[in-house]
Amino acid sequence: MTNQLSPKIPSCTWSRPIGLGWDKPYTVRYASNIDDGPWHGMPLGGFGAGCIGRSSRGDFNLWHIDGGEHTFKNVPACQFSVFESNGTSTQAYALSTQGPNDGALKAWQWYPTLPSTEGTGNYHALYPRSWFVYENIFQAQLTCEQFSPVWAGNYQETSYPVAIFLWNAHNPTNAPITLSIMLTWQNMVGWFTNALKSPEVRVRDDGSPVYEYQPRWGESQGNYNQIVENPQQFGCLLSRVGSDALQEGDGTWCIATLKHPQVEIFYHTRWNAEGTGDEVWQSFAKDGSLSNYIDANPVGEGEQLGAAMALRFTLQPGETLEIPFVLAWDLPITEFAAGVNYYRRYTDFFDRSGNNAWAIASTALQEYQTWRSQIQTWQQPILDREDLPNWFKMALFNELYDLTSGGTLWSAASELDPIGQFAVLECLDYRWYESLDVRLYGSFALLMLFPELEKSVMRAFARAIPQGDDTPRIIGYYMTIKAESPIAVRKVAGATPHDLGAPNEHVWEKTNYTSYQDCNLWKDLGSDFVLQVYRDFLLTGADDVEFLADCWNAIVQTLDYLKTFDLDGDGIPENSGAPDQTFDDWRLQGVSAYCGGLWLAALEAAIAISDLLLTHKLGDLGGLAVQKSIYETWLQQSLPIYQEKLWNGQYYQLDSQSGSDVVMADQLCGQFYARLLDLPDIVPSDRALSALKTVYDACFLKFCNGEFGTANGVRPDGSPENPKATHPLEVWTGINFGLAAFLVQMGMKDEALRLTQAVVQQIYENGLQFRTPEAITAAGTFRASTYLRAMAIWGIYLVIN
Structure with a gap:
């Protein structure tokens, strides 16, 4: 005292x-x-x-x-x-x-x-x-x-x-x-x-x-x-x-x-x-x-x-x-x-x-x-920065609340996991852990502040990829659209699981708890896994090559599995028309800007990882060289297809088959990750900038005058393609922060902060503090409180840094 x-x-x-x-x-x-x-x-x-x-x-x-x-x-x-x-x-x-x-x-x-x-x-x-x-x-x-x-x-x-x-x-x-x-x-x-x-x-x-x-x-x-x-x-x-x-x-x-x-x-x-x-x-x-x-x-x-x-x-x-x-x-x-x-x-x-x-x-x-x-x-150097507004510093630290109250698990140490195993729920409504598509954005905080915990989560995914579980399940999405559900197995061996399980079963061991969609069909999870593994290596000192070696077999398995969805042999896995990615109420058909871009970036990351393992002589060198060559061939074939099928002169189309003119806010997540990880651009930078400016104009400024943040997808004039759609017309907090990080990366810092401030104000002025939801709407409603993806605000800080 x-x-x-x-x-x-x-x-x-x-x-x-x-x-x-x-x-x-x-x-x-x-x-x-x-x-x-x-x-x-x-x-x-x-x-x-x-x-x-x-x-x-x-x-x-x-x-x-x-x-x-x-x-x-x-x-x-x-x-x-x-x-x-x-x-x-x-x-x-x-x-x-x-x-x-x-x-x-x-x-x-x-x-x-x-x-x-x-x-x-x-x-x-x-x-x-x-x-x-x-x-x-x-x-x-x-x-x-x-x-x-x-x-x-x-x-x-x-x-x-x-x-x-x-x-x-x-x-x-x-x-x-x-x-x-x-x-x-x-x-x-x-x-x-x-x-x-x-x-x-x-x-x-x-x-x-x-x-x-x-x-x-x-x-x-x-x-x-x-x-x-x-x-x-x-x-x-x-x-x-x-x-x-x-x-x-x-x-x-x-x-x-x-x-x-x-x-x-x-x-x-x-x-x-x-x-x-x-x-x-x-x-x-x-x-x-x-x-x-x-x-x-x-x-x-x-x-x-x-x-x-x-x-x-x-x-x-x-x-x-x-x-x-x-x-x-x-x-x-x-x-x-x-x-x-x-x-x-x-x-x-x-x-x-x-x-x-x-x-x-x-x-x-x-x-x-x-x-x-x-x-x-720890906090003072960030609080002392005069180039960051006070509202941003406030939200940056307060969004970390989820690491404490997100149903967080942190187990005692073991020989296999010397600092224990860690997991945070996707949210309180979707009560399963570390959803991989969500943590593509939401894990920046863990990566930057507790890198060993971040790697422990990715190791758990690497261990889960080879595992299979043939338990049959009905798919909840079909119930919501009043259609008969196909029966799906819980987990296909070689597929990347969506999540690390739920607290009523066996977290880390029994994965893919969610049954809203058949996650074995998702076209983003495998790419998400590869990108996060390489990111976690690169941004934690680029010296833990053993971590890459631990994850390599899982990388090979999941990319092989994902490639089986390339039905026309053009090099890029197609979306099937069912919602089969993180926007799991939104049907994409054919090659999509979102999943296709992540695929291209993941191939580049896999090539970079194989290079590192070859250089350090870790693993089966012959096998590594073969895999590297395969990924280079796939990439070479895929890159021009992505441009041909999706670039419309102003932005990248939602997909190659639906005919939609919707401007998707997150169309270039793959390009953001490629730049973040110092990989070659997957699209020309002038096209990336044109697409980003179109997103900013249509999805942010023209959507309710920029008051709420960026809608996931509207037409170029800001109008909805379907006024009854759910995901396209929601403002997703974490997607907005991810988009803001991309804007900063591309030299549009003022626009990034304006967009971020709109979202932060909606959360902290309207009673959503310390339960930040996945989604808000212009009608003053929210969905899925205490959501993991919102910690993506640390991604903005990472690129500003």
């Missing part, structure tokens, strides 16, 4: 008055999609450790504690409260503007909201730090900074299940002020696991497979709380009576603080978290104290259990005190299908017993100042 004036909050945070609602937040496009409403704040917790979210009204409401599962619910007993006395008057508030509406905790006073002319403070967020600045209620100046130890290149603390709440209290008056800060927490041990051990999978109205998730919410029987302390630290440990073998959801939580000669510590280890709250509030509101009641007996069935800890101190005029609180949890197991258990990454640094919440909290209390300075050291 140091005596210092109020903390400096960076000028580029996302900021909102505490408790201020939204007049017209975006709402969900399809009723079956998740729409939790706009009250989302920055998540707290390490990668793959589970996380919690606290919104700008002060409530803890997001519980991504069970790997891959989503629970959004305000838990009022989890809360900070402040008591203040200046000798003549006293006041006490729980610091959420939203109290329970079911009569629970009715003894408590909730933080007031005042007319907008005189707010009660502001919430600020710049991931992984956020701040509550309280104003016009207390006489003391109070700020609470929240963060977890996440910073680039850190493969240890970034995995910790811990949140630090750093309180800064300053007395600006000329009389002493007594303050007490209370942290209450509900004992949730045992809640976060699926009570349905074999959840039924069904196809919902949008064609996506979903399964039932029923957490053991509120099942607290056997839970108990106890005081823990050492000479420097004090805490309350939230536990459960042990079973024979540790299971998912078992473990401990802990709230803790540092001891300080100026500060009195009070506690109450057992109170009814869903009663009136009077057991803690009566004494706290009176003088900032608690009764120091200790009862470590387990609660019975139907009972709820809270813990409370309050720190009381007096500030003389002009005095400042900094006080840390820590929340830690140790729930070491993530279970996928029944009996498929993985230990979380942080257990490599603590043990696997589930009894380490106090040890983790204790570590945080020793290290939090170092951790905070590590975060600042």
